[in-house]
Amino acid sequence: MQTMTATRRGRVRVNPYKIFIVPLLLVAAASLGTAPATRVACGLCEQPDRFVRLQTASTDSRPVGSQGFTHPFALSPEDWKSILTELHVQRQAEGLLIPVPQGPVLSAFTEEEVSYLSVTLSKAFAQAQPNEWVVFGLTRSTPQGLTELTTGGGYVEGPSLHVVLANYRKVVTMPGTRQLLWERPLRPDAGPAYDLVVGNHQTIVRESGFVPSLLSSSPSELAIAYQALLLGEPAEASVTQKTSAANQLAIPPSTIVAPPLSIEDRLQVLKRLQAQGLITEDEYRAKKQQLLDRF
Amino acid sequence: MNSHKRNLCFGSVIVGVLALLSFVTYELSMYVQNANAIPAFARKYGFSCNVCHVPGFPKLNDTGNIFRDQGYQLGGDGDLPTHEGITMGYFPLSFRTTVGYQAASVRTDGSGVSTGGFGFTGLDILSFGTLHRDISFGLVFTPGLGSAGFGTGASDSDLEAAFVRLNRLERFLGVKGESGTYLMNLKVGKFELDVPFSEKRSPTLNTPFVLYHYVAGTPYTATISGTSTSSYANPNSFAIGENSPGIEMAGITKTAVTDGYFRYSLAGLSTNAFSGPLSGCAGGICPNGAVAGTGGQNVNFYGHMTQSFGGYGIVTGQRLGVFGVYGNAPTMVNATCPDCQAVGGSGQPFSRIGADASLTFDGQWNLFGAFVHGNDSKNLFVSQAIVNAQNASWNGAFVELDWYPTQLPLVGMPGWLLSYRYDIIRNDRQGDPTFAKNYNNVDSHTFMARYYIHQSNRTDIALHAEYNAYRTEGVGSKNVVLGSGTCAPACGNLLGQTMLVGFDFAY
Numbered sequence: 154m155q156t157m158t159a160t161r162r163g164r165v166r167v168n169p170y171k172i173f174i175v176p177l178l179l180v181a182a183a184s185l186g187t188a189p190a191t192r193v194a195c196g197l198c199e200q201p202d203r204f205v206r207l208q209t210a211s212t213d214s215r216p217v218g219s220q221g222f223t224h225p226f227a228l229s230p231e232d233w234k235s236i237l238t239e240l241h242v243q244r245q246a247e248g249l250l251i252p253v254p255q256g257p258v259l260s261a262f263t264e265e266e267v268s269y270l271s272v273t274l275s276k277a278f279a280q281a282q283p284n285e286w287v288v289f290g291l292t293r294s295t296p297q298g299l300t301e302l303t304t305g306g307g308y309v310e311g312p313s314l315h316v317v318l319a320n321y322r323k324v325v326t327m328p329g330t331r332q333l334l335w336e337r338p339l340r341p342d343a344g345p346a347y348d349l350v351v352g353n354h355q356t357i358v359r360e361s362g363f364v365p366s367l368l369s370s371s372p373s374e375l376a377i378a379y380q381a382l383l384l385g386e387p388a389e390a391s392v393t394q395k396t397s398a399a400n401q402l403a404i405p406p407s408t409i410v411a412p413p414l415s416i417e418d419r420l421q422v423l424k425r426l427q428a429q430g431l432i433t434e435d436e437y438r439a440k441k442q443q444l445l446d447r448f
Numbered sequence: 449m450n451s452h453k454r455n456l457c458f459g460s461v462i463v464g465v466l467a468l469l470s471f472v473t474y475e476l477s478m479y480v481q482n483a484n485a486i487p488a489f490a491r492k493y494g495f496s497c498n499v500c501h502v503p504g505f506p507k508l509n510d511t512g513n514i515f516r517d518q519g520y521q522l523g524g525d526g527d528l529p530t531h532e533g534i535t536m537g538y539f540p541l542s543f544r545t546t547v548g549y550q551a552a553s554v555r556t557d558g559s560g561v562s563t564g565g566f567g568f569t570g571l572d573i574l575s576f577g578t579l580h581r582d583i584s585f586g587l588v589f590t591p592g593l594g595s596a597g598f599g600t601g602a603s604d605s606d607l608e609a610a611f612v613r614l615n616r617l618e619r620f621l622g623v624k625g626e627s628g629t630y631l632m633n634l635k636v637g638k639f640e641l642d643v644p645f646s647e648k649r650s651p652t653l654n655t656p657f658v659l660y661h662y663v664a665g666t667p668y669t670a671t672i673s674g675t676s677t678s679s680y681a682n683p684n685s686f687a688i689g690e691n692s693p694g695i696e697m698a699g700i701t702k703t704a705v706t707d708g709y710f711r712y713s714l715a716g717l718s719t720n721a722f723s724g725p726l727s728g729c730a731g732g733i734c735p736n737g738a739v740a741g742t743g744g745q746n747v748n749f750y751g752h753m754t755q756s757f758g759g760y761g762i763v764t765g766q767r768l769g770v771f772g773v774y775g776n777a778p779t780m781v782n783a784t785c786p787d788c789q790a791v792g793g794s795g796q797p798f799s800r801i802g803a804d805a806s807l808t809f810d811g812q813w814n815l816f817g818a819f820v821h822g823n824d825s826k827n828l829f830v831s832q833a834i835v836n837a838q839n840a841s842w843n844g845a846f847v848e849l850d851w852y853p854t855q856l857p858l859v860g861m862p863g864w865l866l867s868y869r870y871d872i873i874r875n876d877r878q879g880d881p882t883f884a885k886n887y888n889n890v891d892s893h894t895f896m897a898r899y900y901i902h903q904s905n906r907t908d909i910a911l912h913a914e915y916n917a918y919r920t921e922g923v924g925s926k927n928v929v930l931g932s933g934t935c936a937p938a939c940g941n942l943l944g945q946t947m948l949v950g951f952d953f954a955y
Contacts, residue, residue, distance in 0.1 A: 244494075297522045297523055299499075299522075324495050324499045326510065326511035327498055327503075327811065328764065328810075328811030328812075329811050329812055329854035330498055330862075332854050333855060333862050336855075340862075342498070
């Protein structure tokens, strides 16, 4: 128990309102943000324990450029399955006093999750508008009966499919936290403990800046050259950062390499991309000739 | 008057600093509560802090309470300190303090005292965890720091808690419970009692739960020294809000009928003071035939039982409970009347009995409170030479409403905890009959806002703002009619305010 000494100064009037209101308003003004507008993409997309939906860009997400996203975007469930199985995560390095290396590289989604997402993402992206993200949320139970949440989203910008994992396998116990992440799936809750790992035809893109670095952790964002990935073209993984060079990435380029597709598979993918309007007739012919020349 | 203006001017400057930096704390050092938040657990399990806490820590949510009740175990192999999944980066050690600006003012008998300044509260060094499966431990060390209490008073160095807890002892009796059942858990050492609502984990930092600390005869003043108050001596210093050395058997089990939990705790507590020796009685022969001798160590008993419905009762579901204390308080030697202790006897009884309730709504609202009736034996006061002493009895209660919205309306901000608490004490009878019945009645109002600036699986930091205003009746030292002289039976009230704005962080 401590004893405070003091001098006699007479009566002091303390105005609580000033003390409280000013900082609260400051914090509030600095963090304005409401739940973004969303719309349902399909019946299968909205389930009690998982969802895929469309969401307009908000304070939680990267702003849409003047051109907007390249939406709507059509890929078949099979193509989405190919893309999703190529996504990997790795636990971030940590350690209080002793540095601890990153965890093992893991597939980002289970087979069951890939099955669900490939169908629903295909439908959602096909309906997405240029100002809309496609966002998703997944849950699973731990052996201890706790609930883990994974949330994130994606968009297509030119030849790149961008994927953000805002929360990965986050244990959530407060109903309010779950509701919040369900409403704002692109908002990282308590910083990511996992990062997306760079694979073939994938590039890490991470927003950085003083305020986000100080007050919150930005989730990693992966840009995927989806056409090359679907065609199974060999490519070197690379890591880039959009801003602050001082903010070094913790994720080194990984050596995840997908097994090469057969010439038959590549021709089928190419045909599918042309049929979906993702490549022009001329591009289709040129690429097909390239493949046949290799054969 | 000039000093008044200077203070107001000073306050304006402080408000300006607040506006620029959001960095002003106003707190009362004397009643800064040591509160627990243990990021080491977050590091161990890879959780964010809100897995176990409501926004803004340190208040535990349902999961955090169950984790604590289970001896800091989730029930899997990951609980073991030697589990391969636990990295070398984990060490069961956490630190916590609050930095900012504090000030307080108190007024009685026509004059006031105030103080304020930047600084920090003190430092908690916390270590909790498991030594092995179903063997838990806890340590809380507060180092003595000369500049603690915002530079106004050194803190005492103390091991506030030190215990070992053996969990699920029912296994050795052949009792097999369902997963999540921890029926018999034995704790030995010094620890926080299973009070209805933990003060150590309360989000209010500089305002105590009055009924947890109330002592009949001792003016309640969350105040700085230098104020003049009247009092009568009560050798019973037991307070359920203070950590106590002892032994505790506690348990928790799910109750399918209520879709909730039944919890209990029974503790035997030793006082760290002795009664006697009964010195002063010439030749060992005291008045009324009492025999002088050593009083010995006294043991107190505390119990608490709760039953929840539809959840644990803090974030989901509702909870009801009863609690009580029965003990013998040591009657320490009264230097001015050595014989009086012998007349009163060595250890004299006191009791507390109460009930508590916790209601939740929508996972965002928690209305909770407790009521207690306290009684202290008249012999406690006899030992202090109070003429015509009588049993002291009083009633105390508090009710608190916590709101942790998913997102703050209008601005859509998550991470807030807003709280209001009302504490009340009403005396039935004073141990010293010359004091008025309403002497030391307390009314206390506390407002608190707390914002989770940042949390991770490593750290917590919250912006904290708290304001408390209280009134303690009739504890001035001057006669309100005459302006001087003996206080009783009509004394002035004590009015106090405390404020705190600062950053509360744990690592």
